[in-house]
Amino acid sequence: MSLSELISGVAASERTLTVFNPTPGVVERLAEHFADRNVSVESASSDEGPSNYAVLGTGDKFHTAVSVDDLLTRPEDVEPGFERDSYAPILDHLDETLFTSYDRRKMLNATREIEDRAWRVGAGELHSGFQSGGNLRPQLETYRRLGDRDDLSVHAYIYPNGEVPQADQFQLHLARSDEIRRSWFVAYDGNGVGDYKCALVAEEPEPGFGFTGFWTYDPSTVDYIVNHLVSSYSIIESDGSGDVGLRRQMTVRPKFSR
DSSP states (O other), X not given: OOHHHHHHHHHHTOEEEEEXXXXXXXXXXXXXXXXXXXXXXXXXXXXXXXXXXEEEEETTEEEEEEEHHHHTOSOTTOOOOSOGGGSOGGGGGOSEEEEEEEOHHHHHHHHHHHHHHHHHHOEEEEEEEEEEHHHHGGGHHHHHHHHTSTEEEEEEEEEOSSOOOOOSSSEEEEOOOHHHHHEEEEEEOGGGOGGGOEEEEEEOSSTTSOEEEXXXXXXXXXXXXXXXXXXXXXXXXXXXXXOOOOOOOOOOOOGGGO
């Protein structure tokens, strides 16, 4: 399953947030609040029960229920990040969160969240794809520092369409594939600890039209992404020293393919 197919799988697993007995304007506020997440917001009426409570589900499956007041406690202008404690409780049930029309600034901000987690843990594997050497070049200093961090193994992937950046502190994978050319991804394996695993996967169908993708905290999905990258691009064409090597393979499946 390609990265593009993973994105399509997440898009197809949309959650529904049903607001019971909403007061005027609440559904519209929630729809705006979750505009860049894979959640549709609907209203419903009930003869029993309080007003303004919401139920999150997928099809007939119930996930959780929460007061609308709890959902709207965060300022609406705060962009999504990767730390669970910065979200309302209902988002704990959104292991894969879809986003659309992200520009490069938002992509870099989201990427920094995962890089920061890898830096703080200081071990494990970080896999990052920036499409081209031109996109990677402004990040070289960051990735050199990450590559020097304790037991952290850092891998970067680019489509070689120009001068290849020098990579001494991390391993640079060159791949002439449409997937690498169109995809922006960052996946951290958490050094094997499920609670630390996280990933961002996005694609840019046409230059200048923004990125569509998802981020995830689900360990099995993160493992699948890492496995896909390792098995598809296991030959390290350039690591700064000219060495070529092979890496191990794993067999895992993303959660939504079960």
